[in-house]
Amino acid sequence: MNLHLPELSPAFSRLLEALRDREVAVIGHARPDGDCIGSQVALARALESKGIRAVCVNPDPVPRRLRFLTGEMRFLKADDILPVADRHAAVFVDCADHGRAGERLRQAFPRPVGNIDHHLSSVGFAEHNLVDGTAAATCEILAGAMLDTGIPIDAQSAQALYTGILTDTGQFRFSATSRRSFVLAGELVARGADPAEAGFELYERESLGKLRLLQTFLSSLTFSCGNRVCIGVLHDGVFASTGTTAEDTEGLVDYARCVEGVEVGVLIEERSDGSVKASLRAKDPVHRLDRVAGQFNGGGHACAAGLTIRMPLATFQARLIEALSIQFEGLSAGGKGS
Numbered sequence: 001m002n003l004h005l006p007e008l009s010p011a012f013s014r015l016l017e018a019l020r021d022r023e024v025a026v027i028g029h030a031r032p033d034g035d036c037i038g039s040q041v042a043l044a045r046a047l048e049s050k051g052i053r054a055v056c057v058n059p060d061p062v063p064r065r066l067r068f069l070t071g072e073m074r075f076l077k078a079d080d081i082l083p084v085a086d087r088h089a090a091v092f093v094d095c096a097d098h099g100r101a102g103e104r105l106r107q108a109f110p111r112p113v114g115n116i117d118h119h120l121s122s123v124g125f126a127e128h129n130l131v132d133g134t135a136a137a138t139c140e141i142l143a144g145a146m147l148d149t150g151i152p153i154d155a156q157s158a159q160a161l162y163t164g165i166l167t168d169t170g171q172f173r174f175s176a177t178s179r180r181s182f183v184l185a186g187e188l189v190a191r192g193a194d195p196a197e198a199g200f201e202l203y204e205r206e207s208l209g210k211l212r213l214l215q216t217f218l219s220s221l222t223f224s225c226g227n228r229v230c231i232g233v234l235h236d237g238v239f240a241s242t243g244t245t246a247e248d249t250e251g252l253v254d255y256a257r258c259v260e261g262v263e264v265g266v267l268i269e270e271r272s273d274g275s276v277k278a279s280l281r282a283k284d285p286v287h288r289l290d291r292v293a294g295q296f297n298g299g300g301h302a303c304a305a306g307l308t309i310r311m312p313l314a315t316f317q318a319r320l321i322e323a324l325s326i327q328f329e330g331l332s333a334g335g336k337g338s
C-alpha cells in the first residue's frame with residue numbers, strides 16, 4: 001500500500017507509543033481556527049480509540065462557527081488544566097512555536113511529548129516533532145497519518161479533518177493545495193465528512209455585525225509599494241461599535257489581498273493595551289511572509305503569517321511597509337520579481 005505520509009506516519013506511530021498509558025492534553029493555539037480545532041478533535045478521538053485518555057485545551061474558547069465540530073467533546077481553558085498539568089503529557093497541534101498556545105500553557109508544559117504542525121517556521125520544541133511544511137494543513141498530516149497507521153476515523157473525526165483541510169487551503173485554492181489534499185479529502189468524505197454541512201456552518205451563517213465589521217475594514221483600505229500592498233485597519237473600539245468580537249476578523253484580510261494587482265494583503269488590528277495584531281496574506285509564496293512577520297516576532301507560512309507586537313499602529317504600519325518594500329526589492333534583485 002502506498003502511504004500518504006511515508007516519512008511522518010512511522011513517527012506518528014512512535015508518538016502514539018510514547019503516549020500509551022498517559023493522560024494526554026491535546027493543545028491548540030490562541031484564536032483557534034478550523035485547522036486547529038479540527039486537529040484537536042481528530043487527535044483526541046484517535047487517542048481515545050486507542051484507550052488513551054485525552055482532553056483538548058486552548059488558551060481561547062472554541063469559536064461559535066466551529067462548534068459543529070466539537071459535539072459533546074470538552075475543551076478546557078488554560079485555567080482548568082493548570083492545576084493538573086503535571087500529570088498530563090502534552091501534544092501541541094498547529095502551533096508553529098511553543099508560545100503559540102500562550103505563555104501559560106507553554107510554561108505549564110515545558111517539554112511537550114508531541115508537536116504536529118505544517119508551518120514553515122515551525123521549530124522542533126517537542127520530543128516527537130511531526131512537521132511537514134509542504135502539508136496544506138495540520139489536518140492533512142493527521143488524516144494521512146491516521147489512514148496510514150490504520151486508526152479508525154469516525155464521521156465526527158472525518159468532518160473535523162475535512163474542515164481543517166478546507167479552511168487552511170482557502171477552500172482548496174491556496175498554493176499548498178495538492179493532489180494529496182484532494183485524495184485525503186475524498187477519503188474523509190468516504191468516512192462520513194459532509195462538505196455541504198461544513199460549507200453551511202462556515203460560510204452561510206455570518207452575523208450582521210460581521211458584515212458591518214467588513215464594511216469598516218473595506219473603507220479603511222489603503223495601497224502602498226506601488227499598489228502591490230493593500231492594508232486595512234481596525235481601530236480599537238470597533239468590536240463594540242459593530243457588535244462583534246475578535247473572532248469576527250476571520251477572513252477579512254482576504255479582501256485586502258484579492259484586489260487585482262495586489263500581491264500582499266494586510267489586516268492590522270489595534271488593541272486597547274497598546275499592541276497591534278497583524279495578519280499578512282500573499283498571493284505567491286515567493287514573498288515569504290513568515291520571514292516578514294518574523295521581523296516583528298511573528299511567523300507562519302510563506303503566504304499566510306501573523307504577529308502581535310507592542311507598538312502604536314501608525315509606527316507599525318510604516319515599519320511593515322518598509323519591511324515589505326525591502327522584501328520586494330530583494331525579489332527584483334534576485335530576478336524573481338514582477
Ligand code: 5GP
Pocket residue numbers: 094096097100119121278279280297298299300301304305306307308
Ligand atoms: P492569522 O493572521 O490568521 O492570525 O495567522 C496566519 C498564520 O500566521 C497562522 O498560520 C498562524 O499560525 C501564524 N501566526 C499568527 N500569529 C502568529 C504569531 O504571533 N507568531 C507566529 N509564530 N505565528 C503566527
Ligand code: MN
Pocket residue numbers: 035036094118136137138168
Ligand atoms: Mn494550520
